[in-house]
Structures are given as C-alpha cells and as structure tokens.
Amino acid sequence: MKKKFRIDQTKCTFCAGCASVCPTMAIVIHDHDSTINAKCISCGICERFCPLGAVEIIQEDSK
Numbered sequence: 001m002k003k004k005f006r007i008d009q010t011k012c013t014f015c016a017g018c019a020s021v022c023p024t025m026a027i028v029i030h031d032h033d034s035t036i037n038a039k040c041i042s043c044g045i046c047e048r049f050c051p052l053g054a055v056e057i058i059q060e061d062s063k
C-alpha cells in the first residue's frame with residue numbers, strides 16, 4: 001500500500017518540525033511554502049508528527 005502525502009498550506013505554520021523527523025529529508029520548507037518531494041518513502045512519520053494535522057494523505061493505491 002503506497003500513500004502519498006501533501007502538506008495543507010492553510011494549516012501549516014512552517015515550523016519545520018516534520019522536516020526534522022523525516023528520514024529521507026523529503027520535506028522542504030521555505031518561508032511560507034512547505035513541500036514533500038519525490039524522496040518521500042511514505043513512512044507516515046510526518047503525518048503522525050505534525051501537531052496541527054497539516055499533513056494529509058492525498059492518494060492511496062493498492063500496490
């Protein structure tokens with residue numbers, strides 16, 4: 001099962017906490033922009049970590 005994650009820009013405060021716990025450094029934070037790039041291995045750590053629930057699953061396929 002492969003999940004794809006996205007950061008909701010309306011909830012994110014760009015604290016960079018998720019970026020510091022991501023094992024593959026897939027989260028890139030710039031001033032008011034946070035993105036998850038292709039290095040993401042869909043581990044879900046960032047989703048569980050974010051205190052604001054800003055990381056959301058956008059795709060889940062049955063591979």
Ligand code: SF4
Binds near residue numbers: 019051
């Ligand atoms: S932990 Fe949450 S609020 Fe902080 S940068 Fe990540 S997604 Fe945004």
Ligand code: SF4
Binds near residue numbers: 021027041043
């Ligand atoms: S799901 Fe895992 S690998 Fe992907 S951005 Fe979040 S912490 Fe990083």
